[in-house]
Amino acid sequence: MPVTLDSRDADFETAFRALLEAKREDSPDVDATVAGIIADVRKRGDAALIELTAKFDRLDLSAETLRISAAEIAEAVEQVSQKERKALETAAERIRAYHTRQVPNDAQWTDPDGATLGWRWTPVSAAGLYVPGGLASYPSSVLMNAVPAKVAGVGRLAMVVPSPDGVLNPLVLLAAQIAGVDEIYRIGGAQAVAALAYGTETIPPVDKITGPGNAFVAAAKRRVFGKVGIDMIAGPSEILVIADGDNDPDWIALDLLSQAEHDESAQSLLITTDADFGRAVAASVEKYLQTLERRAIAGASWQEFGAIITVPDLDTAAALSNRIAPEHLELCVADPTALSEKITHAGAIFLGQWTPEAIGDYVGGPNHVLPTARSARFSSGLSVLDFMKRTTLAQMSPDALRAIGPAAEVLARSESLEAHGLSVTARLRKLNG
Amino acid sequence: MPVTLDSRDADFETAFRALLEAKREDSPDVDATVAGIIADVRKRGDAALIELTAKFDRLDLSAETLRISAAEIAEAVEQVSQKERKALETAAERIRAYHTRQVPNDAQWTDPDGATLGWRWTPVSAAGLYVPGGLASYPSSVLMNAVPAKVAGVGRLAMVVPSPDGVLNPLVLLAAQIAGVDEIYRIGGAQAVAALAYGTETIPPVDKITGPGNAFVAAAKRRVFGKVGIDMIAGPSEILVIADGDNDPDWIALDLLSQAEHDESAQSLLITTDADFGRAVAASVEKYLQTLERRAIAGASWQEFGAIITVPDLDTAAALSNRIAPEHLELCVADPTALSEKITHAGAIFLGQWTPEAIGDYVGGPNHVLPTARSARFSSGLSVLDFMKRTTLAQMSPDALRAIGPAAEVLARSESLEAHGLSVTARLRKLNG
Numbered sequence: 001m002p003v004t005l006d007s008r009d010a011d012f013e014t015a016f017r018a019l020l021e022a023k024r025e026d027s028p029d030v031d032a033t034v035a036g037i038i039a040d041v042r043k044r045g046d047a048a049l050i051e052l053t054a055k056f057d058r059l060d061l062s063a064e065t066l067r068i069s070a071a072e073i074a075e076a077v078e079q080v081s082q083k084e085r086k087a088l089e090t091a092a093e094r095i096r097a098y099h100t101r102q103v104p105n106d107a108q109w110t111d112p113d114g115a116t117l118g119w120r121w122t123p124v125s126a127a128g129l130y131v132p133g134g135l136a137s138y139p140s141s142v143l144m145n146a147v148p149a150k151v152a153g154v155g156r157l158a159m160v161v162p163s164p165d166g167v168l169n170p171l172v173l174l175a176a177q178i179a180g181v182d183e184i185y186r187i188g189g190a191q192a193v194a195a196l197a198y199g200t201e202t203i204p205p206v207d208k209i210t211g212p213g214n215a216f217v218a219a220a221k222r223r224v225f226g227k228v229g230i231d232m233i234a235g236p237s238e239i240l241v242i243a244d245g246d247n248d249p250d251w252i253a254l255d256l257l258s259q260a261e262h263d264e265s266a267q268s269l270l271i272t273t274d275a276d277f278g279r280a281v282a283a284s285v286e287k288y289l290q291t292l293e294r295r296a297i298a299g300a301s302w303q304e305f306g307a308i309i310t311v312p313d314l315d316t317a318a319a320l321s322n323r324i325a326p327e328h329l330e331l332c333v334a335d336p337t338a339l340s341e342k343i344t345h346a347g348a349i350f351l352g353q354w355t356p357e358a359i360g361d362y363v364g365g366p367n368h369v370l371p372t373a374r375s376a377r378f379s380s381g382l383s384v385l386d387f388m389k390r391t392t393l394a395q396m397s398p399d400a401l402r403a404i405g406p407a408a409e410v411l412a413r414s415e416s417l418e419a420h421g422l423s424v425t426a427r428l429r430k431l432n433g
Numbered sequence: 434m435p436v437t438l439d440s441r442d443a444d445f446e447t448a449f450r451a452l453l454e455a456k457r458e459d460s461p462d463v464d465a466t467v468a469g470i471i472a473d474v475r476k477r478g479d480a481a482l483i484e485l486t487a488k489f490d491r492l493d494l495s496a497e498t499l500r501i502s503a504a505e506i507a508e509a510v511e512q513v514s515q516k517e518r519k520a521l522e523t524a525a526e527r528i529r530a531y532h533t534r535q536v537p538n539d540a541q542w543t544d545p546d547g548a549t550l551g552w553r554w555t556p557v558s559a560a561g562l563y564v565p566g567g568l569a570s571y572p573s574s575v576l577m578n579a580v581p582a583k584v585a586g587v588g589r590l591a592m593v594v595p596s597p598d599g600v601l602n603p604l605v606l607l608a609a610q611i612a613g614v615d616e617i618y619r620i621g622g623a624q625a626v627a628a629l630a631y632g633t634e635t636i637p638p639v640d641k642i643t644g645p646g647n648a649f650v651a652a653a654k655r656r657v658f659g660k661v662g663i664d665m666i667a668g669p670s671e672i673l674v675i676a677d678g679d680n681d682p683d684w685i686a687l688d689l690l691s692q693a694e695h696d697e698s699a700q701s702l703l704i705t706t707d708a709d710f711g712r713a714v715a716a717s718v719e720k721y722l723q724t725l726e727r728r729a730i731a732g733a734s735w736q737e738f739g740a741i742i743t744v745p746d747l748d749t750a751a752a753l754s755n756r757i758a759p760e761h762l763e764l765c766v767a768d769p770t771a772l773s774e775k776i777t778h779a780g781a782i783f784l785g786q787w788t789p790e791a792i793g794d795y796v797g798g799p800n801h802v803l804p805t806a807r808s809a810r811f812s813s814g815l816s817v818l819d820f821m822k823r824t825t826l827a828q829m830s831p832d833a834l835r836a837i838g839p840a841a842e843v844l845a846r847s848e849s850l851e852a853h854g855l856s857v858t859a860r861l862r863k864l865n866g
Contacts, residue, residue, distance in 0.1 A: 087843035094837065098550055101542075107534060116784075117531055117798050122777050124811050138848050171847055207810040226666060229811030233659060248863075254856035261852045293851045336828065343824065344555050351549075351828035354860060358853035359829060362841040365550050366825035377640040378557050378662030380823040390813040391776070392799035395769065395784035396792060404527065408795040410520035414604055415571050418726045419694045420791035423687035427787060430681075 001282065002306030006275070007316050019307055020323065020374070024236050024265040027215050034219040038194040045200035052191040057133075057164045061186070063202050068168070068184045077174040084171060091363045092143050092178045098365030099151045102384040108393065114400035118393040123153035124229070126204070127387055128196035129181065130211035130221075131172060133162035133188055139175035140361060144368050144382065145210050146179035152387035157181050158206055160196060162188025188213075193220035197228045208387065212369075231382055235372040236265035239357055240326035242317045243281075244333045245274030247353055253284035255330060258358050260301035261294040267305040269324065271317045275310040282308055318342035325376040328357045347376045398431050434715065435739030439708070440749050452740055453756065453807070457669050457698040460648050467652040471627040478633035485624040490566075490597045494619070496635050501601070501617045510607040517604060524796045525576050525611045531798030532584045535817040541826065547833035551826040556586035557662070559637070560820055561629035562614065563644035563654075564605060566595035566621050572608035573794060577801050577815065578643050579612035585820035590614050591639055593629060595621025621646075626653035630661045641820065645802075664819055665812060668805040669698035672790055673759035675750045676714075677766045678707030680786055686717035688763055691791050693734035694727040700738040702757070704750045708743040715741055751775035758809040761790045780809045831864050 005015050040048040046063045053059050080088075108118030129145045131137060142159070149157050159176055161169070163186045176184055185203060187195060193213075199205030209221060210231040221230045239259040243252050256268035272278045285306075289299045311317050318339060321329060325345035333339050336351035343349060347370030350357050361368045369382035396404075405424045412421035438448050473481040479496045486492050513521075541551030562578045564570060575592070582590050592609050594602070596619040609617055618636060620628060626646075632638030642654060643664040654663045672692040676685050689701035705711045718739075722732045744750050751772060754762060758778035766772050769784035776782060780803030783790055794801045802815035829837075838857045845854035 083843055084847050087840040087847075090837065090840040091844060094544075097544065101540060102552075109534075111527075111530065111798075115797065119535075119799070125777070135849075140844055140848065226806075226808065229808070248859070251856065251859050254852055254859055257852035258850065258856050261850060288852070288855075293849065298852065340826065344558070345822075346824050348825040348827070351826065354831055354834045355827055355829040356856040356860065358845060358850075358856045359834070359838065359841050360825075360827055361853060362844045363837045364548065364827040364829075365544075366552070366827055370825075371822075373659070375659065375662070376822065376824070378822060381825055383823065385818075389778075389804075389809065389811060390816065391779050391809070392781040392793075392803075392814055393773065393784065394781070394788055394793055394797040394799055396788045396797075398787055401787045401792070404523065404796045405792065407520040407523040408792055410516055411524060411573055411795045412791060414517050414520075415573065416568075416726065417691065417694060417791075419687055419690035419721065419731065420794060422721075423684065423691050423789040423791045426681070426684050426687055427789060 002302055002308065004278065005307060005309045007309060007311045007320065016320070022305060024267060024305055027218070030215050031219050034190040034216055034223060037190040038220060038223055041191050041194035041200065042198045046202050049187055049191055049195055049200060052189070053187055056189055057162050059163065059166050059186070066185050066187065066202050068173070068186055072168070073173050073177060073184065076168050076170040077177060079170045080174050085174060088139060088143070088171070088175055088178055091140065092147060094363050094365045095143055095147045096151060099148045099367070099384050103151065104385060104388065113403040114397040115404070116395040119390050120393060121388045121390050123155070124208045124387050124389065125154070126156040126158065126206040127154045128206035128209045129157065129159045130192065130209060130213050130217055131159060131161040132213050133164055136212070137161065137169050137172055139171040140368065141212060142172055142175035143179050146176060146181050148367065148382060148384045149387045150180045152384045154387050156206070158183040158185065158196065158203070160185045160187050160192035162186065162192070190216045190220035193217055193224060197224035210382065210386065231369065231386055232371060232375065232379060234369070236267070237262045238267040238326055238372060239328040239330065240269045240271065240321055240324055241330040241332060242271045242314070242321060242339065243277065244272065245277040246334065247277065247332045249277065249280035249284045251353065251356070252281045252332060253288055255356050256281070256285060256302070256306065257288055257292065257298050258356070259328070260298040260306065261292065264297050264300040264304070266301045268302060269307050269309070269326070271309045271311055271320060273311055273313060273317065278308040278310055314339055315342065321346065325374045327370045327372045327376065328360070330355070330357055345376045347371045347381050401427060402431055435735055435741065437711065437741045439743045440753065441745060449753070455738060457700060457738055460651070463648050464652050467623040467649055467656060470623040471653060471656055474624050474627035474633065475631045479635050482620055482624055482628055482633060485622070486620055489622055490595050492596065492599050492619070499618050499620065499635050501606070501619055505601070506606050506610060506617065509601050509603040510610060512603045513607050518607060521572060521576070521604070521608055521611055524573065525580060527796050527798045528576055528580045529584060532581045532800070532817050536584065537818060537821065546836040547830040548837070549828040552823050553826060554821045554823050556588070557641045557820050557822065558587070559589040559591065559639040560587045561639035561642045562590065562592045563625065563642060563646050563650055564592060564594040565646055566597055569645070570594065570602050570605055572604040573801065574645060575605055575608035576612050579609060579614050581800065581815060581817045582820045583613045585817045587820050589639070591616040591618065591629065591636070593618045593620050593625035595619065595625070623649045623653035626650060626657060630657035643815065643819065664802065664815055665804060665808065667802070669700070670695045671700040671759055671805060672761040672763065673702045673704065673754055673757055674763040674765060675704045675747070675754060675772065676710065677705065678710040679767065680710065680765045682710065682713035682717045684786065684789070685714045685765065686721055688789050689714070689718060689735070689739065690721055690725065690731050691789070692761070693731035693739065694725065697730050697733040697737070699734045701735060702740050702742070702759070704742045704744055704753060706744055706746060706750070711741045711743055747772055748775065754779065758807045760803045760805045760809065761793070763788070763790055778809045780804045780814050834860060835864055
């Protein structure tokens with residue numbers, strides 16, 4: 001059984017804090033290894049990639065076979081069933097429709113002083129998408145990263161995905177094809193991140209790298225940050241369900257388990273106004289844990305990090321939720337919209353009992369790459385904006401310079417930046433004859 | 434003399450690459466020291482802050498005097514001249530007006546499948562602003578960081594600024610007051626960043642930290658990233674001026690020098706279609722370098738990293754500019770708007786001869802915290818968005834779940850995430866009777 005709490009108990013605050021601060025992930029310190037790998041790829045390029053891929057993925061490559069060919073992709077995707085292809089296309093279409101609305105507007109205006117101001121958004125020229133191999137190689141993640149990049153207008157989208165022992169994942173390749181990925185390389189780990197950031201003879205460098213990965217990939221992304229842009233460093237997944245007593249305990253149990261089955265470090269929390277309902281959900285979780293394919297993982301996560309919290313009212317639920325700042329938040333209550341308005345920190349909100357979080361993982365439309373580990377307090381899920389950047393624009397008319405130039409001169413002088421001031425003074429002298 | 438190049442020369446590409454790759458900053462590796470300081474502040478809180486401030490700033494503080502009191506602030510700001518106060522107010526007002534236009538819109542819509550989708554932006558609850566002490570303690574930077582935070586709706590804005598030997602900077606305190614900063618602490622270095630990120634007995638933690646600083650501050654920001662959000666890690670400043678021959682060489686020389694005077698590592702570049710004009714600018718720079726207060730700094734920067742590049746036409750200028758991805762770009766040409774449309778990567782563009790870059794440092798309106806070191810390829814200047822985050826919203830109607838749920842079931846199964854699929858299946862079973 002996971003921890004059960006009641007917000008009215010005397011020791012609740014202590015127990016709740018422990019829950020908030022639970023360290024769920026013990027990242028091994030692989031930074032020194034990763035630094036060595038990056039230096040090697042920078043120095044030896046393709047040769048280093050080939051050597052490291054032979055070592056880690058037991059796969060012999062040449063410069064010619066680093067990239068997965070169009071023929072190989074075509075052959076692999078033929079293995080995907082029509083049903084799966086259709087589902088991927090539905091997902092891609094819905095993700096595309098949602099993200100198209102995120103494309104930001106440019107702006108330009110002239111203010112009363114005569115200054116024309118504005119900004120313009122432009123896409124990143126080239127982006128790289130990391131896709132893990134093995135168990136965590138999710139076609140849905142390919143869509144969630146690649147579609148926003150293409151909606152943003154990224155010209156060149158390169159994907160890297162390790163293929164241990166040469167095994168390709170047809171669904172991942174099909175998702176890449178549907179999303180419009182331009183190049184796919186069969187490399188992974190820190191060496192793939194280094195290749196994307198610095199380029200090799202075969203792989204031109206990109207400007208931004210996104211996508212999930214293991215500790216080596218995360219450390220590599222941290223290291224190349226600055227040379228290129230990166231998305232967030234994601235931690236283990238988490239869900240908070242706020243539910244009143246008027247729900248089917250099985251549905252809520254399955255929603256909690258759908259996070260727990262990701263990873264032993266995942267966290268599933270339930271806050272309910274109905275203690276009996278909470279007990280019914282706990283019983284249902286135990287029931288499903290008898291049969292689920294991934295019951296070992298889900299059970300460990302639920303046992304170690306799960307919790308059921310009873311609260312007297314939904315205001316208390318909202319207040320606790322804002323302290324948790326959950327990645328995923330389900331509001332299974334009579335008026336989810338009203339409750340959602342009290343939520344100030346959450347990656348994604350799923351409103352009402354017909355919106356299980358799993359819908360958001362695949363076909364809802366919003367991105368499933370979301371801030372974990374309470375980082376929804378200060379960051380957002382992946383979006384089109386992650387693949388664009390804003391250039392600010394300013395043009396002074398002579399009148400505008402006359403109006404605001406003197407203030408700039410004063411401030412430049414007060415900061416002891418003489419040339420700053422003189423660059424304005426020289427122009428004002430001309431204007432004022 | 435700095436390097437002079439002509440894009441038509443045979444060895445241009447080599448020389449231009451060298452310019453792009455010039456390592457302008459030799460960051461000392463202070464990471465181990467910084468890790469120790471952060472651990473100390475986490476462990477001992479105020480006591481560590483007080484000890485480190487005594488050591489580095491030669492200043493004896495107590496828990497009661499860590500924060501600069503309202504009376505001290507009032508006394509300090511009285512020393513500021515009316516002229517300087519007025520200039521700061523003009524700057525703040527214009528920065529506020531510009532940034533108010535950046536406040537993003539929420540969105541909500543119902544799609545043809547019956548899914549109600551959208552997003553909502555909310556401010557970060559608490560932000561921390563780092564302000565350097567000494568020579569780089571700029572009141573304009575206080576405005577550029579604090580005003581966007583307050584426009585975003587940040588509830589609590591805490592500022593840290595070291596005061597070596599107890600000396601306060603009245604202009605910095607006045608800028609903080611004008612911008613609406615809520616709390617000011619007289620601490621600096623990695624210890625101040627640690628206090629903001631983790632909190633102490635006296636200083637509640639914040640969710641996001643912005644502002645410039647030295648190598649220790651930068652290393653500390655990198656280390657606390659994840660626990661809190663941070664803005665960019667800024668490198669030395671740079672400017673690129675693209676000018677035709679129809680400009681006053683003195684004006685352009687002063688614009689180049691206004692970057693060079695910041696820092697010996699700053700970089701000032703001129704691209705011109707007129708080689709004679711380029712020579713006239715070079716001569717003018719030498720002239721001003723005889724008299725400028727900061728001629729030692731500006732001269733070193735110009736000598737080491739400056740360049741004048743002659744090109745046959747403005748299209749070539751734009752292409753080179755996009756490879757440089759400059760922090761600041763001045764377009765001093767007959768039709769700056771037309772040229773600006775060819776620019777794909779730049780932090781800020783200043784259009785026309787009446788818009789010296791220094792206007793943008795103080796009173797233009799756009800932010801002066803901008804991506805350096807070619808990072809305009811993938812990132813943007815500071816904005817209101819840096820102090821907000823987006824929560825995505827999704828609500829399925831029963832019809833919507835019926836329409837798109839089956840695709841989610843298929844994809845969950847293909848990713849071997851059984852509970853994901855079952856959470857949809859259980860609901861569809863109810864819907865389909």
